[in-house]
Amino acid sequence: MERVHWPVVVDRAREIVAEYDAGVTLRQLRYRAISEQLVPNTPSMYRRLSSRLAQARREGRFPDLVDTLREVHVPRPGPTTPSSWTRRPTGSDSTAPAARM
Structure with a gap:
């Protein structure tokens, strides 16, 4: 594959995003x-595509993408939350298994 022409890639990526009614992911x-x-199928090219599109977004030349992997869910303590999620074990924890001799 020839050298990647990033202005062409970014312009085409912008067109692709505009083709969709819903959000588009980097993937x-x-x-x-x-x-x-437009780009070869390599991990390094995936990182470079991400970097180039992020730069274009920061400069206002590219729309936001959907990121479905960055949301973190933390359970709230409540009546159905296991106690092991909300308490810290101590050295004298009576629920810890006894050491075998």
Whole structure:
């Protein structure tokens, strides 16, 4: 594959995002760019695509993408929360198994 022409890739990625009614993920853009032979299918190119699109977003030249992996869910303590999630074991914890001799 020839050298990647990033202005072309970013412009085409912007067009791809505009084609969808719903949000688009970086992964979707990656596969579309690979299928259109804009970028090679390598892990380093995935990171570079992410970096280039993030830079374009910071500069206001690219729309936001959907990120479905960055949301963190933490259970709230409540009546159905196991006690092991809300308490810290101590050295004298009576529920700890006894040492075998």
